[in-house]
Amino acid sequence: MSAYLLGIFFILIHLFSNTFIPADRIRRNKWLSFSGGLAVSYVFVYVLPSLHREQQAIEWYSDSLTMESELYFICLLGLLLFYRVQKTVKTTHKVETNQSAFWLYIGFFTLYNMLIVYVVMAANVSFIQAIFYGAAIGLHFIAVAHDLWRENPEQYNKRGRFFLALGIIAGWFIGMFLTLSTFIQAIIFAFISGAMILNVLQNELPKEKHAHFPSFAIGVFSYTTITIALKFFFEW
Numbered sequence: 001m002s003a004y005l006l007g008i009f010f011i012l013i014h015l016f017s018n019t020f021i022p023a024d025r026i027r028r029n030k031w032l033s034f035s036g037g038l039a040v041s042y043v044f045v046y047v048l049p050s051l052h053r054e055q056q057a058i059e060w061y062s063d064s065l066t067m068e069s070e071l072y073f074i075c076l077l078g079l080l081l082f083y084r085v086q087k088t089v090k091t092t093h094k095v096e097t098n099q100s101a102f103w104l105y106i107g108f109f110t111l112y113n114m115l116i117v118y119v120v121m122a123a124n125v126s127f128i129q130a131i132f133y134g135a136a137i138g139l140h141f142i143a144v145a146h147d148l149w150r151e152n153p154e155q156y157n158k159r160g161r162f163f164l165a166l167g168i169i170a171g172w173f174i175g176m177f178l179t180l181s182t183f184i185q186a187i188i189f190a191f192i193s194g195a196m197i198l199n200v201l202q203n204e205l206p207k208e209k210h211a212h213f214p215s216f217a218i219g220v221f222s223y224t225t226i227t228i229a230l231k232f233f234f235e236w
Contacts, residue, residue: 006120006130007172010113013138014164017145032146032204033212035139037219039200042136045227047193051075054186071190078194082108086202102152106160109144113167114174115192121175122185132230136223140196143204 055071085108089101120133145164149156180188206216 004172006134007117007168009134009138010117010141010168011165013141014113014145014161014168017142017149017161029206029210030212030215032143032210033206033215034219035143036200036204036206037216037221038136038139038223039143039204041220041223041227042140043197043200045224046136047196051190051193054189058183058186071186074187074190075194075197078191078196079198080194082195082198099152099155102148102155102160105148105151106163109148110163110167112192112195113141113164114171115188116196117168117171118175119185119189119192121172122180128230132227140200140204144199147203 051071055069058071085104089104116137120137123129145156145161148160148164152160206212
């Protein structure tokens with residue numbers, strides 16, 4: 001039940017994310033810096049340790065694998081693909097109208113959303129974990145939506161946000177009706193982790209001119225403290 005509520009929450013984020021971001025520039029900088037701090041903390045205290053656990057969990061495939069770092073390689077492939085998409089978008093933006101670049105971004109993030117939500121649904125998270133995922137991934141989705149909105153506000157509001165929401169719905173239904181092996185789920189998690197790591201460090205880490213360091217630091221330390229406490233008390 002908690003996972004399904006998360007799916008609804010993620011859909012609402014993409015449909016109404018612009019209303020969550022303050023219009024005032026100073027408050028917006030503080031908000032995005034705080035959100036960036038949460039995202040960075042999520043990567044370092046949850047995603048990377050989880051990737052390590054997933055690698056350990058598939059050790060029984062060792063007879064058919066060549067080394068003990070296959071998932072890290074898949075993670076790197078996800079990072080490279082996302083970097084390639086970004087480079088293509090920027091090149092397209094320079095030589096053509098930004099329509100092509102915008103829809104390339106929308107297409108990639110629709111797939112990205114679908115895979116993230118599938119992983120969450122497949123994990124069958126508890127109520128406490130649902131709050132944890134909702135805070136981290138929800139703010140990540142808001143930051144992604146805001147970046148896409150800045151690229152083309154009219155097209156994002158008119159069509160783009162609905163495609164992103166459809167990606168979440170697709171991941172939701174796939175997670176409900178399709179059961180994949182632990183090995184395949186680990187590969188999907190590793191792939192989206194690579195894309196998420198690059199996106200967080202490149203796009204959500206606040207630039208100097210837009211950064212508010214106290215807000216960023218509060219985001220990092222507050223989310224890290226909560227994560228460590230939850231892991232200690234609930235043995236995640």
